[in-house]
Amino acid sequence: MTNLTVVDAHCDxxxxxxxxxxxxxxxxxxxxxxxxxxxNSFVQFFAAFIHPDYCPxxxxxxxxxxxxxxxxxxAKNQEHIMLVRKYEDISDAIKLGKIAxxxxxxxxxxxxxxxxxxxxxYKLGVRSICLTWNGSNQLACxxxxxxxxxGLTPFGFDVVKRMxxxxxxxxxxxxxxxxxxxxxxxxxxxxxxxHSNSKTVCDHVRNLTDEQFKALVKNGGVTGMNLCPxxxxxxxxxxxxxxxxxxxxxxxxxxxxxxxxGADLDGISNTPKDVRGVEDFDAIFExxxxxxxxxxxxxxxxxxxxxxxxERVI
Numbered sequence: 051m052t053n054l055t056v057v058d059a060h061c062d063x064x065x066x067x068x069x070x071x072x073x074x075x076x077x078x079x080x081x082x083x084x085x086x087x088x089x090n091s092f093v094q095f096f097a098a099f100i101h102p103d104y105c106p107x108x109x110x111x112x113x114x115x116x117x118x119x120x121x122x123x124x125a126k127n128q129e130h131i132m133l134v135r136k137y138e139d140i141s142d143a144i145k146l147g148k149i150a151x152x153x154x155x156x157x158x159x160x161x162x163x164x165x166x167x168x169x170x171x172y173k174l175g176v177r178s179i180c181l182t183w184n185g186s187n188q189l190a191c192x193x194x195x196x197x198x199x200x201g202l203t204p205f206g207f208d209v210v211k212r213m214x215x216x217x218x219x220x221x222x223x224x225x226x227x228x229x230x231x232x233x234x235x236x237x238x239x240x241x242x243x244x245h246s247n248s249k250t251v252c253d254h255v256r257n258l259t260d261e262q263f264k265a266l267v268k269n270g271g272v273t274g275m276n277l278c279p280x281x282x283x284x285x286x287x288x289x290x291x292x293x294x295x296x297x298x299x300x301x302x303x304x305x306x307x308x309x310x311x312g313a314d315l316d317g318i319s320n321t322p323k324d325v326r327g328v329e330d331f332d333a334i335f336e337x338x339x340x341x342x343x344x345x346x347x348x349x350x351x352x353x354x355x356x357x358x359x360x361e362r363v364i
Contacts (some may be wrong), residue, residue, distance in 0.1 A: 051078045055144065056095040056331055057273035057310060057353035057360075058246040060180075060223070062156070062317030064120045065099045074123035075130070080315035080327035083130045083149060086162055088329060088359040091135075093152060093353065093360075095244065096120055098156035099317065102185055110167055113160035117153065117174055124151060134173050137361045149219015152360075154221070154244070157183035158190070159257065163205055168212055177364050178219035180244060181229065184256075190229040193255045201228035202236070210236045217364050222246075222266075223256070223312070240270040240359050246313035247273075247281045247296045254281050263300055270362070272355045273300070275334075277321050289323040290337050295352065297338065306347060310356040339358065 063081045067074060076084045086092045098116035100109045100232065124131050131149040134140050143150035153175045159182075161167045171179075181187075181202075186195035189206035210233055213220050220237050222230050223246045233241060243266060249257035258266070258273060266273060275296060282288035282296065300309045311334075315327060324333055335348050343351075 053090050054332070054335065054349060055091040055353040055357065056089045057065040057356035058206075058315070058328070059095045059272075059310060059312035059332070059356055060097055060154070060239070060276075060317070061313065061315040062093060062097055062099050064096050064123070067123070068116065070117050070247070073126075075127050080313075080318075080321065082155055083127055083327075084327040085327065086149055087130065089331070091147075093140055093143075093150040093357070095152045095154050095312075097156040097317070098160070098176075099153045100155065100160045102157070102159070102182065102183065105159040105187065106162060107155075108247075109159045109161045113155060113171070114132050117176075120153065122132070132254060135177070136364075140357070140360060141274045150179070152177055154178040154180065154182040157182075157187065158209060159187040161188065161209065161301075163188040164224050165205070166210055169216070172216050172218060175354060176218070178221050178242065178244070179209075179213065180221040180223055181233070182224050184224055190232075192224050193226050193227045195226060199228055201226075201232035207232070207236055214238050219359070219363050227250075227259070227262070231265075234265050234269060235299060237269070239363050240272075241266065242246070242271050242313075242356075242359060243273040245276040245278075245314045247276050251296050251299050252281060252283050252292075252329075256281055259302060263303055263305065267304050270359070272308050272310045272359050274310045274356070277287060277313045277325060278318045279320060279322060282322060290333065291323070293322060293325070293334055294337050294341060298341070307350060307355055307358070309351050310353065311351070319331055325340070
């Protein structure tokens with residue numbers, strides 16, 4: 051399949067590059083522009099990951115620093131990549147043969163409890179926020195938070211509503227079930243789980259239950275398949291079959307239009323067998339074709355499902 055549009059809804063590459071001092075064009079991590087350029091068109095969500103060590107009062111500045119680093123790398127590689135702020139920008143990037151970069155935040159603690167900072171981040175180009183990162187923050191309780199029965203905080207409800215108004219994607223990966231249901235009952239737009247797999251296939255706290263996924267389907271959202279080994283199988287030694295197994299389970303729940311890629315590249319220490327990084331995404335799609343999925347179905351999983359939500363929301 052040579053005409054694929056690939057959308058990957060989560061990577062931690064920019065944060066990784068800040069630590070290693072490598073470059074976005076070519077590096078030793080899981081993602082770089084040189085390897086992503088093998089695909090006909092590519093949309094990459096770049097997360098500004100805010101480690102809890104920066105919270106509560108250094109999170110905003112840390113986020114600004116990461117965003118600036120992405121801006122610098124994009125400026126150095128203008129012939130290969132462009133930051134997108136609306137869906138029409140994605141179409142323009144594809145026509146120009148450039149990678150479309152969608153700026154996101156992983157951990158709403160970056161807002162430091164101030165709704166005005168949400169508007170500031172929007173003006174900088176942020177188009178999606180993962181509300182928490184495992185633990186609790188001012189918005190919600192995460193999957194490993196200190197109040198697992200707690201859902202969105204009053205501030206969290208305000209943030210979700212304001213994100214809807216601004217036309218930003220609300221990302222429910224990393225939040226606990228109570229927070230998930232609060233988001234589902236509050237958001238008027240499709241939501242995403244940018245990098246979350248099936249809890250039925252692999253019983254990990256970061257994965258989605260069947261009930262959560264069915265709600266996401268009803269909402270019109272999409273979940274991105276995460277390549278983190280512990281999320282794929284309990285032995286933490288996954289291969290291509292494990293990736294396909296998660297996709298097939300979601301497909302069996304009516305997920306044809308609601309499954310995509312959210313590989314967590316450069317946010318995970320190692321990848322499954324047969325997938326070294328972005329250069330091997332096509333091996334996943336070929337594996338699905340061998341399972342007798344149609345080219346139309348594989349195109350949806352590769353990118354069209356996330357493109358639909360992007361067109362609807364941003």
